[in-house]
Amino acid sequence: MTATTPPPAAGGRPAVGPRPPVPATAGGVGVGGAVLLVATRIGLWLVVQLGLAGLLLLAGAAAAGQALDEVAGWWLVYAGLVELGTLGVIGWLLRREGGSYRDLLGPPTAAWAVAVGALGVLAATLPAVVFSGELTSAVYGQGAIAPMFAIVDLPPWASVLSVVVVPLLAELAEPVAFLGVVLPRLEQRLGRPWLAATIVVAVWAAEHACFPLLASGGGLDWEFAAYRVGSVLPYLAIWTAAYYALGRRLLPIMAARWVFNCGSALALALGLVQ
């Protein structure tokens, strides 16, 4: 898979793009690897947050009903641990099944094409931004800030981490995991790309219910969890569609997401989101 231009499919019709290499074991260990990757991410989100909340409780630094919310204020930082864990599993899968990290990113793409593609992906993300904003207003009131941003409370050094390091780790791990590893394995297993893409978007969105965990009325804030899934769903659907539209090239999507996530973290760090 070194062609810059996707080869035409049968009948001279241009294909969406060459499917990334999936190991011969994709029907078995391949899908198992995808499940392991998703389970690791969800498990890490839960373990890190509940673990930190438990530590706060043990140290007496937070009351029982406040520990989760205290921890949630740091989610833009401890997200880095989840991304590192994801990269670890991706590396383990690559060693076990063969292939390289570069293969997961799709066909070679010139720097200018990555930049143009990223601009296109950013423009295509606008409807998701608008939808998410309207959903936030409907659930939390006109002009309200989304709770996952409103709750962020970091000292300067941690803000630097959340702007410089974590968004980079997130782009190296998250889209590569879902679009570069999980999606092709599901496509190969199911034989229907649209079904595989739908499942990936649904699971990817559902994962967002796990972070940050917020408390409400002595339990988890399920309304926020549902809102989080609903608000992120259009973003993930658009990015997955863009992955196909760009011939399974991940770099433009990673670049656009980095601009988006880094910009959000920077706006929070600078206090521009009030």
Added chain:
Amino acid sequence: MHSRILYRLTWLALVLSLGHHLDHLIRGNAVGWPVTDEVNAFTASLIVYPIIITGLLLYHAGRVGPGFWALVSGGGAAFVAAVHFGPAAVEPPELILDHYDQPMLGWLAFGWLVVFVSVLAITCLYETRLWASQRQARHVAQPAPDAEAGR
């Protein structure tokens, strides 16, 4: 060489456009000529149907390619986004969400609009890539003039 995916995306965008215009008609709060006497963004947006039909005929005849469709999709996405999502939007989301008796219908219409603009934008990305790859393929197929002259 015709792209089956391009045809499908064009038909999908056409259906979504018709659905969005139907939403305008049902709401009745952002319509223009020929429904009312006023010529406005609604009226201007109707130009898309002759463009699509003409484009499909020309594409079938091989007179236009993905570059043409990228302009149509991208222009459509920019127009609809500016009218509904832009900072100076003449028909902001509230005009859709707040004008149905059932809030769920308002969200359905707004969700339809979000999908519509997203499909136009993604289609533009796909067509631009197709256009670029076809140009690249033509360059590879055509020998350089210097090489011809040197023979």
